[in-house]
Structure formats: structure tokens, C-alpha cells
Amino acid sequence: xxxxxxxxxxxxxxxxxxxxxxxxxxxxxxxxxxxxxxxxxxxxxxxxxxxxxxxxxxxxxxxxxxxxxxxxxxxxxxxxxxxxxxxxxxxxxxxxxxxxxxxxxxxxxxxxxxxxxxxxxxxxxxxxxxxxxxxxxxxxxxxxxxxxxxxxxxxxxxxxxxxxxxxxxxxxxxxxxxxxxxxxxxxxxxxxxxxxxxxxxxxxxxxxxxxxxxxxxxxxxxxxxxxxxxxxxxxxxxxxxxxxxxxxxxxxxx
Amino acid sequence: xxxxxxxxxxxxxxxxxxxxxxxxxxxxxxxxxxxxxxxxxxxxxxxxxxxxxxxxxxxxxxxxxxxxxxxxxxxxxxxxxxxxxxxxxxxxxxxxxxxxxxxxxxxxxxxxxxxxxxxxxxxxxxxxxxxxxxxxxxxxxxxxxxxxxxxxxxxxxxxxxxxxxxxxxxxxxxxxxxxxxxxxxxxxxxxxxxxxxx
Numbered sequence: 370x371x372x373x374x375x376x377x378x379x380x381x382x383x384x385x386x387x388x389x390x391x392x393x394x395x396x397x398x399x400x401x402x403x404x405x406x407x408x409x410x411x412x413x414x415x416x417x418x419x420x421x422x423x424x425x426x427x428x429x430x431x432x433x434x435x436x437x438x439x440x441x442x443x444x445x446x447x448x449x450x451x452x453x454x455x456x457x458x459x460x461x462x463x464x465x466x467x468x469x470x471x472x473x474x475x476x477x478x479x480x481x482x483x484x485x486x487x488x489x490x491x492x493x494x495x496x497x498x499x500x501x502x503x504x505x506x507x508x509x510x511x512x513x514x515x516x517x518x519x520x521x522x523x524x525x526x527x528x529x530x531x532x533x534x535x536x537x538x539x540x541x542x543x544x545x546x547x548x549x550x551x552x553x554x555x556x557x558x559x560x561x562x563x564x565x566x567x568x569x570x571x572x573x574x575x576x577x578x579x580x581x582x583x584x585x586x587x588x589x590x591x592x593x594x595x596x597x598x599x600x601x602x603x604x605x606x607x608x609x610x611x612x613x614x615x616x617x618x619x620x621x622x623x
Numbered sequence: 624x625x626x627x628x629x630x631x632x633x634x635x636x637x638x639x640x641x642x643x644x645x646x647x648x649x650x651x652x653x654x655x656x657x658x659x660x661x662x663x664x665x666x667x668x669x670x671x672x673x674x675x676x677x678x679x680x681x682x683x684x685x686x687x688x689x690x691x692x693x694x695x696x697x698x699x700x701x702x703x704x705x706x707x708x709x710x711x712x713x714x715x716x717x718x719x720x721x722x723x724x725x726x727x728x729x730x731x732x733x734x735x736x737x738x739x740x741x742x743x744x745x746x747x748x749x750x751x752x753x754x755x756x757x758x759x760x761x762x763x764x765x766x767x768x769x770x771x772x773x774x775x776x777x778x779x780x781x782x783x784x785x786x787x788x789x790x791x792x793x794x795x796x797x798x799x800x801x802x803x804x805x806x807x808x809x810x811x812x813x814x815x816x817x818x819x820x821x
Contacts, residue, residue, distance in 0.1 A: 378795075381802035382783045386709075387776035389784060416809045419758040420777045421704025422659060422751075424666035433661065433675055434653050438646060440679050441686040512687070531687075559709040590691075594709060618713065620683075 380406055384413035386560055394608070397562050514596040516615035524575075524615060527554065527566075527596055529583070538579040540571040546600060553605045555613065556587045557595040564590055568605040593619055631750050634699035641689035649686055652699075657682075659700060659751065660707045667711035667778055677714055681707040700751055712780035761811035769804035772797060 379396050382388045388396060400407050511530050515523035528537040538554065546552055551570055555563035567581035587593070597613030599606075634655070640648035657678065664677035684706050692702055762770055775786045783801065787794040 378798035378802045381805045382776070382798060384805065385773065385776040385801065387780075387782050387786070387801070389782045412809065413805050415701070416805060416812060417777070418698070418701025418705055419754060419812070420762075420773065421663040421708055422700060422755045423759045423762050424663040424778070426658070427662040427665045427674075429657050429661035429678065430671065430675060433678060434650065434657060436675070437653055437657070437679050437682045438650055440683050441646060441649060559705075594713065618717075 376403075376406060377409070380409045381413060384410050384417045386417075393560075394562055512619050514617040514619045516596060516598055516617040518615060523617070525598060529619070534583045534588075536566055536581040536583060538569055538577075538581060540569075540575060540577045542575045543571040543577075544575065545573055546570050549603050550600050551603055551605060553599050553601040553609070554581075555597040555599065555609055556590055556593040557597055557616075558590045558593050561590060563597065563609055565605060565607070566596070568601070595619065631699065638685075638689045638692050638699065641686060649682060652685065653682060655751070656700060656703050659755075660703055663704055663707050664711045667708065667780070668715055673714055673718075674711070677707060677711040680710045680714075684710070698754070700754060708777070715780065757812055757815050761808055761815060764811050765804055765807060769800055769807065772801050773804050773808070776801065 376396070376399065379388065379392065379399075383393065383396050383400075400410065511528060513526060513528045516525040516527070517523040522542070524540065524542045526539045526541070528539070529535075530537065536554070543552070551568045553568045554566040556566050557563050564586045565584070566587060567579075567584075569577070569579040569581070571577040595616055595618050597609070598615040599609045599611050599613055601610060634652075637648045637652045637655075641652065660681050661674055661678050664674035664681070665671065668674050668677060681703065685703065692699070762773070765773075771790075772786055775781050775789070776783070781789070783797050784794055786801075787797040790797065
């Protein structure tokens with residue numbers, strides 16, 4: 370019982386969100402099994418939830434309301450309407466199509482029918498990939514996260530299409546995964562354990578795309594603050610086994 | 624056991640409309656809570672421009688996740704504060720300004736009494752005003768050292784070990800003090816609430 374008594378101190382720190390990450394995870398595991406601590410956390414969370422109201426009253430600047438609404442008003446299809454900006458990462462997706470088409474032309478031009486046929490097969494699957502890529506980009510509710518090392522250009526972007534319930538992963542410059550390892554993306558929500566968004570491997574040149582379905586576990590988080598990337602054993606892990614190599618915060622794509 | 628708060632049906636209705644994609648409802652929610660969210664973000668970040676960004680992020684998150692709001696887990700004000708705090712602390716960390724967030728926690732501590740502002744905002748409904756009074760009075764009734772650890776954790780985003788380090792006290796002491804403080808705060812909130820109700 371004394372062991373459990375010491376956990377009571379953790380309850381308070383947990384309700385305040387002031388446990389270090391490792392202890393937070395450990396305690397979360399405990400909460401799954403302990404109804405007593407769960408009830409305690411809920412009771413204290415009703416208190417900590419109100420602490421924010423004790424901040425000194427401050428007048429928000431004029432115009433903030435408009436900016437708040439303008440931000441959500443940007444939730445429009447990214448490929449519709451006025452010509453969208455053409456960010457570099459979108460070129461990665463477009464390059465897939467260009468490469469597919471140009472290799473076929475090259476094969477036809479040199480009269481290599483067998484090679485052309487083979488490459489046509491590859492091209493079809495690449496075009497199918499592009500099609501799902503494009504589909505993943507179109508939607509009313511689209512969010513994006515860029516994952517970059519400090520001071521570097523983003524190595525990876527993930528686009529979350531709520532209408533289609535998919536994550537589109539676009540790698541721009543990601544080192545190849547070592548043998549027996551795979552990249553895994555994590556949905557990170559404050560106060561919760563990370564939830565896997567799926568695994569993928571970039572091409573040898575560090576680029577690549579993948580469309581991952583949004584799992585129920587991710588949806589159950591309600592909202593996601595951040596997205597993290599780790600290297601995991603083949604097949605992925607239930608929980609990350611390392612600190613994220615790259616991390617980014619979700620934002621609206623408009 | 625009763626929670627020390629009740630859920631406002633107006634708020635619930637607004638969140639339902641927001642979940643259905645009604646931007647006007649988001650505007651109305653801002654009218655009710657924009658000031659609260661901004662005040663909290665400013666208390667953590669100190670820079671008005673940063674606080675504004677945190678407010679925009681917060682309402683954007685509300686826009687995305689209104690459907691996930693669970694009334695049984697607390698009032699809308701608390702839910703908004705949780706989101707806003709998380710965004711603001713993330714920003715403070717990302718910009719390496721945790722040290723300043725900390726100073727803020729310390730200076731908040733110096734605001735003896737935590738009296739709610741004398742100017743009442745017409746945008747705030749009575750329920751919210753009462754909640755603010757409830758929490759500020761209850762915090763003010765805590766012994767100084769207990770209030771300090773709660774504020775360092777909440778506004779400064781510090782872990783228990785970081786608080787122990789800064790106050791040069793044993794970790795076990797800080798953990799126990801935090802727990803005692805929160806439990807006392809809960810008791811104070813409940814007794815003040817029943818006083819207000821009677």
C-alpha cells in the first residue's frame with residue numbers, strides 16, 4: 370500500500386501535467402489498471418482545469434477575433450480556386466508523374482517495346498500512386514505538418530485529409546532506413562501517450578510518398594498537437610522506442 | 624461526487640455548431656472566451672504578439688476538435704484553458720523562452736491575493752465570472768509555498784524535478800507539497816461553491 374501511497378503524489382503532478390515524459394508514460398500505464406488513481410486524477414483535473422482562469426485579466430488586441438476567424442476560413446480545397454502556390458514539396462509528388470512519363474517516352478523512342486511495356490507497368494502503379502496523392506490533397510479539411518531538424522529545411526511533410534481520413538506522407542530528404550528498421554510516425558497529443566500513425570520507408574534518394582489510413586486510435590485522440598518521427602524495428606512498435614528524430618506542429622493548410 | 628463546475632448549455636450548443644462547421648459559432652465562442660484564452664496565453668508567454676498567435680492556434684484547434692469535447696470531463700472554459708496552456712507552453716519551449724515563462728510564474732506569485740479584475744467584461748457571462756472568482760479566491764487562500772509550486776507547474780510548465788531544483792528543495796517534498804496543495808484547492812473550491820449556492 371505504501372507503494373501506492375507514493376503514487377498518490379504522482380496523481381497530483383500528473384493532473385498538473387508536470388511529470389517528466391518517462392514518468393508520465395509510466396503513470397499513464399498505471400492509470401489504465403487502477404480505478405482509484407483514475408478517479409483521483411479526474412477529481413483533480415476538474416481543479417487544474419480551472420487554474421488558467423486565475424491568469425491576470427488582459428484585454429485582447431482589436432482585430433484578434435478577425436484573425437482567429439480568418440485562420441479557420443482558410444479551410445478550403447488546396448487545389449481548387451485560384452492557382453495555389455507551388456511549394457517545393459509538391460514538386461516531389463509531381464516529379465513522380467514526370468519521371469514515369471519520361472521513362473516511357475525514352476523507351477518508346479529507342480524502340481525497346483519490351484522495356485516500354487515493363488516501364489508502363491511501373492508507370493501505371495506510379496500514376497495510381499499519384500492519383501491517391503492528389504486525392505489526399507483535395508479536401509475541405511486539410512492539415513499539414515512539416516518535420517525538420519532545427520535550422521534545416523523540412524525533411525518530411527504529412528498532410529492530413531479529414532474528408533478522406535488519410536495521412537499523405539511526402540519525404541523530401543530523409544536518410545534511408547537501416548536494414549531491419551523502418552520509419553514510424555506518431556500522433557502526439559498533450560497529456561496522452563503517442564499513437565502510431567503508421568510506418569513507411571523512403572526511396573534510396575530520400576524522397577517518397579505514402580498514403581496511410583487514419584486509424585481509430587488516432588481519431589480517438591480528438592486532436593493532435595504534434596507529429597513525431599522515430600526509427601523502429603521492422604513492422605513498427607506499439608510505443609516509440611526512441612526520442613523523436615524529427616518533430617513538427619500541425620497547422621491548417623491554406 | 625459533484626464536480627466544482629457545471630456545464631453551460633449555451634457553450635455546449637456552440638460547440639455542437641462548431642463541430643458542424645458553423646464559423647459564426649466559433650466567433651461567438653471567441654466573444655465568450657477570447658479574453659480568457661488571451662489572458663492565459665499572455666500570462667505564460669508575456670509577449671502580446673506570441674499570445675495572439677497562441678489564441679489563434681487555440682481556436683483553430685477548437686475548430687478542428689469541437690466534436691471531441693466531452694462535457695462530462697469539465698466545463699468548456701477548462702477545456703479551452705487546457706488547449707491554450709498546451710499551445711502556449713509549446714511555443715515557449717520552441718522559442719527557448721522557458722526561462723521567461725518561469726519569470727512569469729515567479730511574478731504571478733508576487734501578485735498577492737490574485738484579486739479578479741475590477742473591470743467586468745460584458746463578454747463574460749456570469750458563470751465564467753463566478754468561476755474566475757472561485758479559483759482566484761481559492762488560490763489566494765493557499766499557503767504561499769503551496770501556491771508557488773502550483774503556479775510554477777501550471778504557468779511555468781516546469782516538471783516536479785525542475786521545481787525542486789529551482790527551489791533547492793528535495794523532490795519528494797515538492798511532490799507532496801503539490802499534492803497537498805491541489806487537494807486543499809479542491810476542498811476550497813467545493814466549500815466556496817456550496818457557500819455560493821446556499
